[in-house]
Amino acid sequence: MSKLIALKCKECGREFEVGALHVCEFCFGPLEAAYDYDFIRSRVSRQKIEHGPRSLWRYVDLLPVERGLDPDFPVGFTPLQRATRLGDELGLDRLYLKNDSVNPTFSFKDRVVAVAVSKAHELGYDTFACASTGNLASAVAAAGARAGMDTFVFLPSDVEAGKIVNAAIYGANIVAIDGTYDQLNRLCSEIADEREWAFCNINVRPYYSEGSKTLAFETVEQLGWRTPDHVVVPIASGSLYTKITKGFRELVEVGLIDSQSVRISGAQADGCGPVAEAYERESDLVRPVQQPETVAKSLAIGNPADGRYSLAIARETDGTIASVSDEEIVEGIKLLASTEGIFTETAGGVTVAVLKKLAEAGRISEDELTVAYITGNGLKTQEALDGKLSVSMTIKPTYTAFERAFENQRELALV
């Protein structure tokens, strides 16, 4: 008897034995973890979860691994904080932020990687690898280092300097590719076919991606076992977006909540917004973007694997998928920091800017209990703010100098 029964093709429904595979060999559809929900229902309770570890492992009964490989690494169970000042600014009375920038390597990717490294270990791998737009690289490098595994991370060569440092420091082999994320992702698929490596987002993707469900589980538990009315989630491949949705649905499935009707909205950048573009066109066809051009590099996936599924969810749940410009993204980062004291990376800027856009357009109403997912830390993408912030005054170390400069500045401010 086991909770995880098979890997099931999302397209044709064929089932495959649990192992290191991610696509259906008949139709190439993506495989997804399929569970025995009756079995899980008999195992879980709110009380058991509440007495579990203060990490994502409190939800291990709903994850596709037997146990967490590294339960002492403090991944997940991040703060859900009320955002009164940002809410006032946007006209939203019940706004919350799920701040996932406080994970060990400062992004939500530690969640998916915690599940992936556990599964890779279960399946007997000793090399851990990924194709990354930046955040995944550091999460893989850190988890691999702690597990004593060899790690290989593949990144586009134009990624932010902070993202390289944040992966290299853990001793990972860093492979920079002169090309887009989609090109390096394709290369990694070919490497995964030839080497006995666990590639997080390739051959162990069906397990890896399940880690994102914990963002939905935590949100519901932290709200006192109720679902939000509306959530705003950034979209790169669409995996996070679809798995947060799966998380809300599974809580009903296993009896932890009675029902849910969360509206799921998605956020992209104009410079790489193929899912938002298809949503706007009212089409199911996601047109790939060949050359993404946006400051939000962690969302720069031109050919999103879960784009079509994301569109279906947005329509089913009365959500919206929208995109914003680079200027709006930078304003979003500044707005979040200046109202709520959270410095987020560009993807968080995208989320806040889309939240603002949807609130202004009336797509989120002021009394909806809304949660925005802040998925990464701003120190990783400082380039986006180059030349946009400055020192208020530079003075000699004397009191007179300060008084003079302070008065001058105040006069200037009054003009």
Add this chain to the structure above:
Amino acid sequence: MASVRIPAQLRNLTGGDRVLDLQGSTVSELIANLESKHPGFKERLLDAEGEPSSFVGIYVDGEDVRFLSGLDTEITSDSEVSIVPAASGG
């Protein structure tokens, strides 16, 4: 002859061969030749309308044929062609 890299999921059609050398001056001709040697490829690679399936990418020298000329994309004897499942990444 162009070399074609076969993904793990389709190697059961090629008797385990990873790379095949095939004739063809376009992607379309290459797929036809692949099908005649190893039946089963066409239905996996093309959709009901005969267009490349959205679940699989066909790449010529690292470029997605959707950004080139699709099935009409030209192939030379030096071309490296890859067939790669689309459901990965993120």
